[in-house]
Each structure stands twice: as structure tokens, then as C-alpha cells.
Amino acid sequence: MEKQKRFFLTEKEIPTEWYNIVADMKNKPLPMINPQTKQPITVEEMTGLFNRACSEQELNQTDAWIEIPEEVRDLYKSYRSTPLVRAYGLEKALDTPAHIYFKNESVSPVGSHKLNSALAQAYYCKKEGVTNITTETGAGQWGAALSYAAKAFGLELAVFMVKVSYNQKPYRRSIMQTFGAQVIASPSMSTKAGRKIITDAPNYQGSLGTAISEAVELAMQTPNCKYVLGSVLNHVTLHQTVIGLEAEKQMAMAGEYPDMVIACFGGGSNFGGLSFPFMRHNLLDGKKTEFIAAEPSSCPKLTRGVFQYDFGDEAGYTPMIPMFTLGHNFAPAHIHAGGLRYHGAGSIVSQLIKDGMMHGEDIPQLESFQAAELFARTEGIIPAPESAHAIAATIRAAKQCREAGQSKTILFNLSGHGLIDMTAYDQYLAGDLTNYVLPDEVIKENVSTLEKLV
Numbered sequence: 531m532e533k534q535k536r537f538f539l540t541e542k543e544i545p546t547e548w549y550n551i552v553a554d555m556k557n558k559p560l561p562m563i564n565p566q567t568k569q570p571i572t573v574e575e576m577t578g579l580f581n582r583a584c585s586e587q588e589l590n591q592t593d594a595w596i597e598i599p600e601e602v603r604d605l606y607k608s609y610r611s612t613p614l615v616r617a618y619g620l621e622k623a624l625d626t627p628a629h630i631y632f633k634n635e636s637v638s639p640v641g642s643h644k645l646n647s648a649l650a651q652a653y654y655c656k657k658e659g660v661t662n663i664t665t666e667t668g669a670g671q672w673g674a675a676l677s678y679a680a681k682a683f684g685l686e687l688a689v690f691m692v693k694v695s696y697n698q699k700p701y702r703r704s705i706m707q708t709f710g711a712q713v714i715a716s717p718s719m720s721t722k723a724g725r726k727i728i729t730d731a732p733n734y735q736g737s738l739g740t741a742i743s744e745a746v747e748l749a750m751q752t753p754n755c756k757y758v759l760g761s762v763l764n765h766v767t768l769h770q771t772v773i774g775l776e777a778e779k780q781m782a783m784a785g786e787y788p789d790m791v792i793a794c795f796g797g798g799s800n801f802g803g804l805s806f807p808f809m810r811h812n813l814l815d816g817k818k819t820e821f822i823a824a825e826p827s828s829c830p831k832l833t834r835g836v837f838q839y840d841f842g843d844e845a846g847y848t849p850m851i852p853m854f855t856l857g858h859n860f861a862p863a864h865i866h867a868g869g870l871r872y873h874g875a876g877s878i879v880s881q882l883i884k885d886g887m888m889h890g891e892d893i894p895q896l897e898s899f900q901a902a903e904l905f906a907r908t909e910g911i912i913p914a915p916e917s918a919h920a921i922a923a924t925i926r927a928a929k930q931c932r933e934a935g936q937s938k939t940i941l942f943n944l945s946g947h948g949l950i951d952m953t954a955y956d957q958y959l960a961g962d963l964t965n966y967v968l969p970d971e972v973i974k975e976n977v978s979t980l981e982k983l984v
């Protein structure tokens with residue numbers, strides 16, 4: 531039989547609803563808490579910062595299915611469905627009996643899965659009469675996606691970009707500017723949060739937590755302006771479930787169902803996006819799929835973080851989120867997977883880890899680049915350094931299959947391509963990259979400053 535390599539859906543088969551896993555979870559995540567009142571956050575409180583539709587989605591624990599607005603679906607059609615691909619080349623190189631599939635989100639116009647939520651959030655802001663939005667970006671993928679989405683819906687966007695990435699990845703900045711966004715290196719002198727950090731530590735290279743503080747502050751001070759977040763929160767992951775819902779249909783076309791689902795983990799949006807639709811069948815139908823979130827050893831909140839209420843940002847402007855965290859004052863080492871540098875795991879995934887529904891696996895930086903290199907040479911796609919962590923975890927699993935003489939079906943998410951990350955590849959090829967493992971003392975010290983709410 532001829533082997534089929536790629537599986538696509540027709541426009542009509544693109545999902546019409548997103549999947550809200552919280553509705554099907556027996557143990558709901560603990561609520562986010564307002565740090566002033568110490569009470570659970572309400573939709574009203576959230577709308578001070580976010581648009582109303584996303585605030586409602588964020589706290590929705592009852593509706594498993596939420597309609598994708600037609601305007602958003604229309605824009606999804608310009609790049610969805612994304613292909614599900616059987617990685618025959620990688621399988622052969624690994625000499626593994628495992629069947630390896632990947633969902634290729636790198637084909638989106640901006641090169642990553644981030645557009646799935648950017649379009650939705652920009653749409654809701656526009657519909658509610660918002661004119662300006664602010665956000666942060668680490669590696670620049672989210673900023674690029676939101677810049678295009680903002681333009682598509684006629685919104686003005688200001689992006690705070692983590693300084694180390696601003697300097698390492700100048701082309702991401704150009705991409706955002708090409709789409710018409712204003713880009714500011716963070717920490718900056720344009721906000722109180724930024725000025726404080728620069729004064730305390732003039733050489734600080736920034737973190738996602740700091741950039742979030744700056745974006746939140748600007749949104750709160752600007753009329754008709756909302757803040758938009760690219761990961762971590764429930765509504766962002768909700769929008770990303772279009773990935774897994776498509777993959778479920780495409781795996782069926784391939785005549786398979788995954789034994790393992792693997793994705794890299796920054797704030798959890800591509801992981802949850804791919805895995806929650808499949809995890810639904812573990813929750814409801816007794817399936818036994820294994821779910822693995824691959825994180826860098828230098829930012830190991832899933833495997834070594836502490837479950838605690840913590841802020842989503844450095845300055846403490848956001849609600850407190852119950853999650854596995856390295857502490858909101860975590861200053862990550864200068865790793866190249868900028869999108870994986872976030873300090874916390876979000877509330878849904880943290881609950882799922884506690885319930886044993888999934889687990890984290892940490893990947894040293896060099897192993898991730900070795901995996902990326904092998905994938906590039908066998909499948910012809912240069913993966914984003916973030917996605918390379920999922921590839922590394924997949925390769926580990928496929929090698930175990932080889933050793934055990936056991937065939938498993940593995941599905942991983944190729945969350946983005948790495949064509950704008952070639953500086954990192956240059957350093958890898960030149961032998962200049964190193965491994966960095968976050969010391970226990972640093973985690974302990976960061977977390978010791980948190981107020982104990984659980």
C-alpha cells in the first residue's frame with residue numbers, strides 16, 4: 531500500500547468550536563485570586579484588564595464547547611487545517627518501530643501556533659470597541675502573531691519585547707514593525723515597572739514576567755486599551771485546542787490514535803492546545819494516552835517547581851495563579867528557546883499534573899538542538915528551538931520503543947519553525963551552546979518570598 535505522508539481537512543471540516551477541558555475535569559483548578567481582597571477573581575475584575583469575552587471564557591467551568599466566531603474561522607481558513615505529517619524520515623533515522631506523527635503549526639503565516647489565539651483575542655477586542663492593545667513577547671513569536679492579528683482587525687498594538695530576544699532576534703522585531711506594531715525593548719524606561727527594574731539592575735536582560743508587568747501597566751493607563759496575553763491563561767489554551775481537534779480527525783484519517791502526545795511547554799498553550807482534545811478521551815472514555823510536556827532544564831517549573839499561588843508577572847500586577855512555579859522573580863539563564871522561559875505552569879496544567887493526568891520532562895539545551903538537527907536533516911524543516919524540546923522528548927520515547935521492541939504511536943506538536951532563529955543554530959553549530967541546570971537553591975530562594983495561600 532502506498533504510504534500517505536500528510537493529512538489535511540477541508541475548510542468545512544475545520545472545527546467550529548473550541549474545547550474547554552475544565553468542564554470535564556473532576557477536580558477543577560483552584561481559583562485565581564485577587565491579591566488585594568484574597569477572594570477569587572470575578573469576570574468583572576478581569577474585564578479591567580482583558581476583553582469581556584475572554585474574561586468569561588477564562589472563568590467558564592461548565593461549557594465544554596465554545597463556538598469559534600465566524601470572523602475568526604474565516605481567518606483560520608487562510609492557513610488551517612495545518613497538516614498532520616507522518617515523520618517517516620525521522621522514524622527511519624531512529625530505526626524505531628514507533629509511528630511518529632507531528633502536527634505542523636509552523637505553516638501559519640507568522641510561523642507558529644500563536645496566531646490561533648491572537649486572531650481570536652483581537653477579534654473580541656475589536657467587537658467590544660477596544661482601539662488599542664498591549665502585550666509582551668519573549669522570542670517574538672507571540673508579538674509577530676498579534677501584530678498581524680491586530681492589523682487584521684484594525685487595532686493599534688504596543689509590544690514589550692524581552693530585551694535579550696530584542697537583541698538576539700532583530701528580525702522578529704522587523705516582522706512586528708512590518709505588520710505595523712510598535713515594539714519596545716523590556717525592561718524599558720516607559721513604565722514604572724520597567725524604570726524600577728532598570729534602576730535596580732541596569733544590565734538586566736529582561737524576562738517575560740517583567741515584560742508582562744510593563745504591558746499591563748500601559749494598558750491600565752491608556753483609555754480604551756486592553757491587555758492581551760499569549761499563553762498561560764485558560765482562554766488562550768482554549769483557542770489553541772483547534773490544533774488538537776483537527777489532529778484528532780487527521781489521526782483518524784491515518785487510521786491511528788496516539789499512545790503518547792508530546793508538546794513543548796512555555797506557558798502551556800501549544801501543549802494544552804494539542805493535548806486537551808485527546809485528554810478528553812482519557813477523562814471520559816477510559817483511554818490511556820500518555821501526555822508529556824517538554825520543558826528546558828534551565829526553566830523546569832513542571833518537574834522541579836513548587837505548587838503555590840504566584841503572580842503571572844514580575845511586578846505583581848496580575849491575579850495570583852495557583853500553579854507550579856519557579857517564583858515570579860525568576861530570572862532565566864540566556865537560553866535560546868525564549869518562548870519556554872516563563873516561570874509558571876498555569877492553573878489547568880498544574881491541576882492535571884497533581885491528578886497524574888500528564889507529566890513534565892526536562893530537556894538539556896544541547897539535546898534539544900541535537901534533536902532539531904536530526905529532525906531538520908530527516909524531515910526538511912528547521913524547527914523553532916522551543917519545538918525542538920518536543921522533538922527531543924519524542925526521540926527519547928522512540929528510542930525506548932526500539933529498545934523494548936514495542937511499537938507506539940507518538941504525536942507531537944511542531945509549534946513553530948526556526949527560520950528566524952538561525953543565530954541560535956549558528957551558536958550550536960559553532961559549539962558555543964552549553965547546558966544549564968537551574969540549581970535547587972535558586973528555586974528555593976525565589977519561592978520562599980511567595981505568600982503562602984495553599
Ligand SMILES: *Cc1c(COP(=O)(O)O)cnc(C)c1O
Pocket residue numbers: 642643644671672760761762794795796797798799800801869870914916917945946947
Ligand atoms: C511561544 C511558543 C512556545 C511556548 O508557548 P506555549 O504557550 O507553551 O505554547 C512554543 N513554541 C513556539 C514556536 C512558540 O512560539
